[in-house]
Amino acid sequence: MRITSLLTATGLLLTIPSTAVHTVTAVAQQQVRIHDIQGATRVSPLVGRPVAGVPGVVTGVRGSGPARGFWFQDAEPDADPRTSEGLFVSTGNQIPAVAIGDAVAVGGRVAEYYPIAEGETPETTPNQSVTELVEATWQVTGKGGVPIEAVGPETVPSELAPQDGAIDKRELEPQRFALDYYESREGMLLRVDNARVVGPTDAFRALWITSKPDENANGRGGTTYTGYANAGRLKVESLSVAPFPAANVGDRLRGSTEGPLDYTRFGGYVLAATRLGEHVAGDLQPESTRPQCANELAIATYNVENLAVGGDPAKFARLAEGVVDRLAAPDIVALEEVQDNTGPADDGVVAADRTLREFTDAIVAAGGPRYLWRQIDPENNADGGQPGGNIRVAFLFNLARVSFVDRPGGSATTPVHPVADGERVALSASPGRIDPANAAWRESRKPLVGEFLFHGKPVVVVADHFASKGGDQPLHGRFQPPARTSEEQREQQARAVRGFVDEVLAIDGRARVVVLGDLNDFGFSSALAPLTAGGALVPLAEELPPVERYSYVFEGNSQQLDHILVSPAITADYDIVHTNAEFADQASDHDPQIARLRR
Structure with a gap:
């Protein structure tokens, strides 16, 4: 995978006692890595199975809301571009006692979480699933750093998705399809540099950026929908950033906007931002048309x-x-x-x-x-x-x-x-x-x-x-x-x-x-x-x-x-x-x- 920089154990880190351990009796399992859990398709090859001692470094913490937990990422990626090195650990109602930069060993049961709307079931929802660990236990073993992958104009393919019907178990082609690219980075720490805003900030502290600034760009800074795909768009939500900017289309986030890659039913893949680039307002103003003539x-x-x-x-x-x-x-x-x-x-x-x-x-x-x-x-x-x-x-x-x-x-x-x-x-x-x-x-x-x-x-x-x-x-x-x-x-x-x-x-x-x-x-x-x-x-x-x-x-x-x-x-x-x-x-x-x- 393309590596451009490192998240180190300094700067952004929050510290907790290194002796913090969450213990639950579990059957010892053969150790697997995150990429083994994620596999080469959207659905984990280990779904439903217990795992133990999975190593990684915490890259993001969601300490509020109904979906609490943390992301962690393997510091030693494999050579397969289809297999993600990041994973979400669901802690239910429990506030996870970990901090960004903690090296952890995690156990739990592999699950596929489907974000569903009212009236849907995991079987009927059109949304993709998120591979995660549930019933989790973990131990903080020290501090560490993981690679951050930069997402840029040439990184994400322009073709959105394979047109094969249900793509859950289809082998990923991250170099060909945008949705496959994002899925192969699910849970991983990503960054977009100097991103242009293409969807304004909403009431839920979210906005949209593009990693492809030339993709169907209009004269006011947006990305126009001229067909059924604009692959460069990416949603950004606030994980720990406050205050969140009130950004308009055409504004920029100067510097690095980064965080683990999540997936929701409200827009699909989303960067759960632990850091936002500096908000630089553009000069976009509301338009006025000319008055009509007498005739x-x-x-x-x-x-x-x-x-x-x-x-x-x-x-x-x-x-x-x-x-x-x-x-x-x-x-x-x-x-x-x-x-x-x-x-x-x-x-x-x-x-x-x-x-x-x-x-x-x-x-x-x-x-x-x-x-x-x-x-x-x-x-x-x-x-x-x-x-x-x-x-x-x-x-x-x-x-x-x-x-x-x-x-x-x-x-x-x-x-x-x-x-x-x-x-x-x-x-x-x-x-x-x-x-x-x-x-x-x-x-x-x-x-x-x-x-x-x-x-x-x-x-x-x-x-x-x-x-x-x-x-x-x-x-x-x-x-x-x-x-x-x-x-x-x-x-x-x-x-x-x-x-x-x-x-x-x-x-x-x-x-x-x-x-x-x-x-x-x-x-x-x-x-x-x-x-x-x-x-x-x-x-x-x-x-x-x-x-x-x-x-x-x-x-x-x-x-x-x-x-x-x-x-x-x-x-x-x-x-x-x-x-x-x-x-x-x-x-x-x-x-x-x-x-x-x-x-």
Whole structure:
């Protein structure tokens, strides 16, 4: 293995009496080394067996939380690049009485720990397992040092994983696949030097860095998801570092960021940091778009992340500032994730007028126009999202710039259809919902359609919030390629929206139609292909280079979940306004985007 430096028994070491011994009667076993326990696959060849006297040096201690224990590493690695030299020792509720740098001899039973979500079992979870010792005993025998492997641009393979189905017992190829590389270093002390942050600090004292700074790098310091792999991303959590920096995308951790390599269901492989590089803030600032011209109709989409009446007033104020200052007060704003008047209280309330009033009041307070709104209350708990919250899509519009054509008949269960109105197209109800009884919308938001007039010309706007990715298998999991079962529902939803657009264009081939919102999938995903097939709708993001198409940052991937598509009759100027997703301090987890339609 590539060795670049040593962790010595000085500097970072915490000391405990060398006489500290934990004794439990155990059957003497033939001594094995850590690499024998780890083996050449993800599952230990010794799983279930007791071992004794396994030598190593402590490299990290987790002394709090439900998963207490310590990592130790063999100071004498073997020559096999597939076998890890590090291992986690689980101590249950017991605070492990060891310190970094202690040489130890450990006994216990070899186990595979699967981090599982509610409803999963070790047999059904898509997550990989962590090889560890349980029912452990150990003796501190002295002090020692172990090699630290540096992770750099050429270290981790660019190909993410073998595409062989279940890969648990597949022999590792660490020089070919990124997930195999990380697995072959499970529990080992690793370091990344001068790392760039590609995922901002979250509420759990974690951030994402990249060991491949040139991998799909965008202009604001992130790593863009242009396909189903960005192998250089690595999560960093705090093991013993305080304070933990509030880092934004593009910031750097100057110097060495190091710790044992762990695995969790929240992002996969993670560096449990015993040392962080010095946080060096970048110059990233929230963007602002230009104001629309008199002859431009500005239409924006903004996921406001569970906006609830009575919530944090600062959130309302910041989102309002975003509409006024960052988006330059668009003429129409399609909102996603507007909750009902009692927020997450599961009390049967579905109306959202108080929520929308509080938000539009906040926009006025921020110096913006007095927006009016249109929306349709959903059936209770029928549209997914936070239970009791009844999230929905809604339109805001500035009556000084654009008018809304109100047509009666729209309801939670009534489908809207385009109808001929002389030589132009109109709606059977405005606002209305697209095919709400369609199974494609089960436990998901139904699209809201509105008929607007700008300088006397009609524009049909379809606001969407497609089904979430909940239930999909993770990129880092033991099943490759991961099953993306939620794509099936989004594809059905895309077909339903496309069917409506086709009805509109069948009446008026020159109709101006805008389809926008949080589609919860990527521009390259086959789930969204029905929207653009045959050129019926044009995705405006294609005006941008692939690495600049993103409105969301998840697990260190800057990715495109929000979209604006237009019918061929429309020419537009398009902008993704990066104001939230890249920052540790967010008003929402999505960035808004805007299209300025020309007359």
